[in-house]
Every structure is written in structure tokens, then in C-alpha cells.
Amino acid sequence: MKKLTTLILVLLVVLVAVPFTSAQDNTLILGRAVDATGLDPHTQTAFASLRLLELIYEPLVTTDQDLNLIPVLATDWSFSDDGLTLTFNLREGVTFHDGSAFTAEDVIATFERILDEETASAAATNYASIESMEAPDDLTVVFTLSTPDAPIVSAMASTNAVILSSDVIASEDPALVTVGTGPFMLENWTPDDSTSLTANPDWWGEGPFVDGIEIRIIPDEASILAALRAGTIDFALLNDPLVATLLIGDDSIDLYRTPTLSYNVLQLRAAVEPLDILEVRQAISCAIDRQEVIDTAALGEGVVTGPLTMASFALPTDELFCYEKNLDMARELLATAGMEDGFTLPVIVANAEPPTASSIAQNIQSQLAEIGITVEIESLEFGTYVDRWLGGDFTAAVALNGGRIDPYTMYSRYWQVDARFQETAGYLDDTLDQLMKAGQAETDEAARYEIFAEFQQHLAETSPWIWLYSGYTYTAAQPYVTGWTPNASDALYFLSAVQVDK
Numbered sequence: 001m002k003k004l005t006t007l008i009l010v011l012l013v014v015l016v017a018v019p020f021t022s023a024q025d026n027t028l029i030l031g032r033a034v035d036a037t038g039l040d041p042h043t044q045t046a047f048a049s050l051r052l053l054e055l056i057y058e059p060l061v062t063t064d065q066d067l068n069l070i071p072v073l074a075t076d077w078s079f080s081d082d083g084l085t086l087t088f089n090l091r092e093g094v095t096f097h098d099g100s101a102f103t104a105e106d107v108i109a110t111f112e113r114i115l116d117e118e119t120a121s122a123a124a125t126n127y128a129s130i131e132s133m134e135a136p137d138d139l140t141v142v143f144t145l146s147t148p149d150a151p152i153v154s155a156m157a158s159t160n161a162v163i164l165s166s167d168v169i170a171s172e173d174p175a176l177v178t179v180g181t182g183p184f185m186l187e188n189w190t191p192d193d194s195t196s197l198t199a200n201p202d203w204w205g206e207g208p209f210v211d212g213i214e215i216r217i218i219p220d221e222a223s224i225l226a227a228l229r230a231g232t233i234d235f236a237l238l239n240d241p242l243v244a245t246l247l248i249g250d251d252s253i254d255l256y257r258t259p260t261l262s263y264n265v266l267q268l269r270a271a272v273e274p275l276d277i278l279e280v281r282q283a284i285s286c287a288i289d290r291q292e293v294i295d296t297a298a299l300g301e302g303v304v305t306g307p308l309t310m311a312s313f314a315l316p317t318d319e320l321f322c323y324e325k326n327l328d329m330a331r332e333l334l335a336t337a338g339m340e341d342g343f344t345l346p347v348i349v350a351n352a353e354p355p356t357a358s359s360i361a362q363n364i365q366s367q368l369a370e371i372g373i374t375v376e377i378e379s380l381e382f383g384t385y386v387d388r389w390l391g392g393d394f395t396a397a398v399a400l401n402g403g404r405i406d407p408y409t410m411y412s413r414y415w416q417v418d419a420r421f422q423e424t425a426g427y428l429d430d431t432l433d434q435l436m437k438a439g440q441a442e443t444d445e446a447a448r449y450e451i452f453a454e455f456q457q458h459l460a461e462t463s464p465w466i467w468l469y470s471g472y473t474y475t476a477a478q479p480y481v482t483g484w485t486p487n488a489s490d491a492l493y494f495l496s497a498v499q500v501d502k
Contacts, residue, residue: 032237040175057162057180083148104135109166126155151406183496240355241301244474261403266466269426281463283333289325297359302469320460342372350385392423427464
């Protein structure tokens with residue numbers, strides 16, 4: 001009995017001396033302010049949804065930290081000499097989360113679904129040149145195109161083009177059943193509260209190096225910052241520069257501040273009076289000091305931008321119509337339109353994404369008042385805002401839209417006849433449609449640059465939207481979180497490389 005008592009005491013001492021390690025110690029706890037609005041990767045447009053889904057699903061290709069195209073589910077690809085055939089060789093040995101093999105059949109079923117009008121895919125316009133698809137074998141897919149399509153491969157580097165299981169497409173609802181090939185698997189999603197992801201043990205890539213990711217929805221970004229400093233979360237997505245910049249000089253937290261391709265914009269629907277009058281839209285453009293918007297709403301954290309945000313195509317803003325505030329010209333334009341007494345402009349904003357939306361709207365409200373335009377701001381819950389935006393149910397909207405590495409891919413869904421979000425864009429003319437189609441088919445880089453230079457100048461002059469600025473994407477992490485490299489596409493896919501060493 002004495003020996004047993006001594007043994008128990010020794011065991012207790014050992015247990016006290018050895019730190020307790022919970023199963024969560026190798027789980028990355030991530031805080032963010034806004035939750036996904038849905039789980040179907042082909043229909044979602046909200047950043048918050050895409051950031052979750054890109055951890056679960058994978059496209060054929062993606063972009064690296066330098067925005068170069070790199071293989072994912074495809075290993076390589078090539079065009080025929082006439083540009084009408086695109087062949088992908090697929091990665092061998094990849095399985096879906098349910099254990100089924102990834103094959104060419106899944107790629108074909110995925111793009112058939114994307115192109116099906118009933119799907120209401122967010123990016124179907126980007127793949128409209130696909131005339132037919134065939135699979136010579138399980139690891140080869142051949143796309144036959146109706147026209148040369150220079151940007152189609154870069155268009156596939158999108159969460160809206162991730163590959164779904166053909167079995168799920170045939171018999172399940174992808175909005176309810178999440179079966180991808182990505183580094184993480186969805187375990188549980190409680191909307192507006194939390195999401196649990198577990199590591200995919202059979203992922204083809206190197207990693208993941210954590211057991212999973214726990215995403216906590218913390219609506220107030222100041223509270224996210226407090227949670228970081230208290231050590232209750234490991235990693236955070238920050239959208240508000242007023243919060244993120246508080247971490248500058250804080251050696252206890254690693255802040256990643258990265259220029260982004262996304263852009264803040266005042267969307268005007270030219271289908272609605274009096275925005276259907278060119279001079280009215282131009283007057284709004286001339287009346288806004290874009291740098292003042294940045295300084296007021298984002299503490300100067302941004303760069304004034306035209307329609308294209310990628311360095312390889314963006315024009316200097318002094319080559320665009322009325323990018324310097326000119327109140328005299330704005331008033332003359334309103335007088336020409338017969339609106340010299342001004343009018344009321346309803347503007348919708350989301351209350352969460354981006355967090356600067358209300359401040360942007362308030363600054364625009366103040367500036368447009370100088371030419372007699374009364375801006376009425378309607379702040380909406382994020383999900384309601386998305387529904388209104390998708391339905392084109394607004395007169396004007398402050399929006400944060402995603403950028404792309406190619407101009408065609410960035411805007412094909414807005415500025416073409418029958419484009420997916422043409423109704424949302426609320427404006428189209430023959431010049432825009434023709435320039436988009438020419439830019440899609442042109443393969444010479446110099447010629448494409450000239451096409452999209454004219455495209456930018458035409459958009460700025462017709463002013464269907466008022467482009468404001470591109471900001472920064474902010475991520476923050478505890479020093480023990482290593483391996484994270486942010487990029488200008490805002491993607492979280494490379495969390496697969498992160499390690500947590502507490």
C-alpha cells in the first residue's frame with residue numbers, strides 16, 4: 001500500500017512538472033470581423049466568403065505572392081498555334097475530401113456547371129469562349145474555344161473557378177455539401193459565430209502544418225486587436241486602416257501591410273435618372289477629391305486609382321478624365337444637364353465590409369454638397385447589402401471590388417453585353433463592349449496595353465463609376481506564427497504553409 005501511495009505521488013509530481021498540451025495548441029485561431037455569406041464557391045462574390053472557400057477548394061491554377069500564375073490542380077497547360085485549343089495536364093494522385101479521385105471528369109463537370117445559366121455563376125462570363133471540352137484520358141482536359149482567349153488561364157486562378165467533385169455536382173447541393181481538394185476540410189460552420197476547419201491529411205501539397213483552423217467572428221475590429229494583444233487569437237484579418245495602423249511600432253504583434261489589387265469605388269447606376277445623363281455623372285467625378293477621401297476615410301492608407309489597378313496596365317491618373325477636383329467644371333456640367341439646382345443621390349453602404357465604407361460615403365456626401373447634390377446614405381447589414389448589390393437594387397453604392405491580374409478578367413462580368421453583372425454595373429455602350437472583346441482575343445502584349453489604355457480612358461470619361469483608391473490588405477499574427485506570406489490578391493490559400501509554435 002505504501003509503495004502504491006508513493007507511486008501515485010510521483011505521478012502527480014510528473015504531471016504538474018510537465019506543461020499540459022491541449023489538442024488546440026496546434027490549431028490556428030483566426031479572428032475576422034465578417035463571416036461568409038454562403039458556401040457555393042461558384043456563386044459567392046463577397047470577400048468574406050471567398051477567403052473561407054479558398055482554404056477548402058482549389059482551382060487549376062493560382063497566383064503566387066508575386067502574382068505569377070502557378071500550377072495547382074493542373075501541372076501545366078498550353079495553347080494551340082491558332083489559340084483555339086487549350087490543353088491542361090492534371091496533377092496525379094489528388095483526392096477529394098471524401099476520398100474519391102480527382103480526374104478530368106471533375107474539371108469538365110465543374111465548367112459545365114459554371115457555364116449553366118441556372119447556376120448563376122459569378123464568373124461565367126470569363127469562360128464564355130469555351131465551346132466544348134473533352135478528356136482524352138483521366139489526367140488531360142482539352143478546351144476548344146470559340147475565339148482566341150488570352151486571359152482565360154488567369155481567369156481560372158479564382159475561387160469562382162475551383163474544381164468540384166462531379167459526384168457532388170450530380171447528386172448534392174454545393175451550397176450545403178463542401179467536398180474539395182484543398183488543404184483544409186470544413187468540420188463545422190455556425191454563421192456569424194465560428195467555423196472549424198481540420199487539416200486534410202491526404203492533401204497533395206506540402207502541409208498543412210497545423211491541425212486545423214478555428215475562425216472566430218469578432219464584429220468589432222478593435223476587439224480583434226484586443227484579442228491579439230491578449231493572446232486569445234493567433235492570427236487576424238484586419239480591413240480597417242484605423243485599427244491596423246495602431247499595430248505599427250508594436251513589436252509584440254507581426255503586422256503584414258500589403259498593397260492590394262482591390263479598389264474602393266462609388267458605383268453609379270446610369271440606368272437610373274438623373275444618372276442616365278452623361279454630364280451628371282461627369283460632374284460627380286469632377287467634384288470629388290479622391291485624395292481627400294483616402295486621407296479622411298483611411299488615414300492616407302491608399303493610392304488614388306483609375307479602373308485598372310495592376311501595374312502592368314494602369315494608366316497614370318493625369319491621363320484620365322477629371323481626376324483633379326474641379327468644382328467650376330462640375331457646376332458647368334450640371335448646368336448643361338439642366339440640374340444646376342442639384343438633386344438627391346441615394347447611396348447604399350455595407351456596415352461591415354469594408355469598414356471604411358461609411359466614412360467614404362460621408363466624405364463624398366460632404367464634397368458633393370458643394371455642387372448642390374444631397375447624398376442620402378443608407379447603411380445596410382452586410383448580407384442585405386450583397387443581395388441589393390447583386391440585384392442592381394440601388395442608385396449608387398460604395399463598394400470594395402476585387403482586382404485581378406488581367407484587365408479582361410477583372411471587368412468582363414460588368415462591361416459586356418450579357419455579362420453576369422451587367423445589370424449591377426448599370427451601364428454599357430458599344431465602345432466598352434467592343435474593347436472588352438478585342439482585349440480578350442488579342443495576344444500581342446503591346447496591342448493589349450493600347451486596347452486597355454483606351455478602355456480606361458473611356459470608362460473615366462463616361463463615368464459610370466467613380467474609381468477612388470486602392471488600399472492595403474492587413475494581416476496580423478503572433479510572433480510564434482511562422483510561414484505566412486501575404487499577397488496582393490488577398491488570398492488565404494497559403495495558410496497551408498503556416499506553423500504555430502507556442
